[in-house]
Amino acid sequence: MRTDDGATTDWIRRYHDATGSTARLVCFPYAGGSASFFHPVSVRFSPGTDVVSLQYPGRQDRRREACVEDLGKLADLIAGELAALSPKPTVFFGHSMGAVLAFETAYRLEQGGTHAPATVIASGRRAPSTRRDDRVHERDDQGLIAELRLLNGTDSAVFGDDELLRLALPAIRGDYTAIETYRCEPGRKIAAPLAVLTGDHDPKTTLPEAEAWREHTSGAFTMRVFPGGHFFLADHQADVNTEIAGHLDALR
Numbered sequence: 001m002r003t004d005d006g007a008t009t010d011w012i013r014r015y016h017d018a019t020g021s022t023a024r025l026v027c028f029p030y031a032g033g034s035a036s037f038f039h040p041v042s043v044r045f046s047p048g049t050d051v052v053s054l055q056y057p058g059r060q061d062r063r064r065e066a067c068v069e070d071l072g073k074l075a076d077l078i079a080g081e082l083a084a085l086s087p088k089p090t091v092f093f094g095h096s097m098g099a100v101l102a103f104e105t106a107y108r109l110e111q112g113g114t115h116a117p118a119t120v121i122a123s124g125r126r127a128p129s130t131r132r133d134d135r136v137h138e139r140d141d142q143g144l145i146a147e148l149r150l151l152n153g154t155d156s157a158v159f160g161d162d163e164l165l166r167l168a169l170p171a172i173r174g175d176y177t178a179i180e181t182y183r184c185e186p187g188r189k190i191a192a193p194l195a196v197l198t199g200d201h202d203p204k205t206t207l208p209e210a211e212a213w214r215e216h217t218s219g220a221f222t223m224r225v226f227p228g229g230h231f232f233l234a235d236h237q238a239d240v241n242t243e244i245a246g247h248l249d250a251l252r
Contacts, residue, residue, distance in 0.1 A: 005050065013055050014042070015046070024051075025049050025091050025248060027041060028102045029053075029056065029098050031178075033059075041093075050088060054078060063170075075104035090251075091118060091248055095124045097125070098123075100184075103120060103216065118247075119194075119247045123233060124232070126205040128184035134180045137176035151203070194214070199232030200225050210225075
């Protein structure tokens, strides 16, 4: 079944009308994140670009749904949703867990021969082939909150509101389960060019780990390093938008 341009579904959120657009930007949130994180990106690029923000199960208006704790299964589901969209030249942008999810979704769409992105922008995440023995998802609630504080990616208002925190933790734990149990298939590559963005003080990604994304594409590879930690994009949104704009402009 085809999803109409401009439509909003459980998975696909559009915050601005872009029915006459000539390109598409698909945004993949970080672990525990939601589609609304990319509302400012939609403001920046609509209406010339169809900005699609993904909403994973288990958060906000989908909080009563079970989280998908297998990243491969999540990529399968998202690939199916994107394949129902009208065909347009497309850029994927994913941050943290979203970077790996964008990569795996691109791989599936390339294998399926339809709706594959022209470029994948992987932000704030080490390459899929690199390994760390991360087990944040096995911690108790306080341990999980400590991790969020370390990364500084959760609105400080959430930490001061027990109800908000209680609602957010299941999605955060589910997403951490998905990314920490993920194992990249050996030698997996996509044909789409990869553009990697990383912070120079990200506790989750060293520069060599970011550089290792080079091994996951048979196309062009670029890497840009920003001052900052895991959520460097919050302090450099204009520069990140300029990076995205360059890849979108190349599609037109």
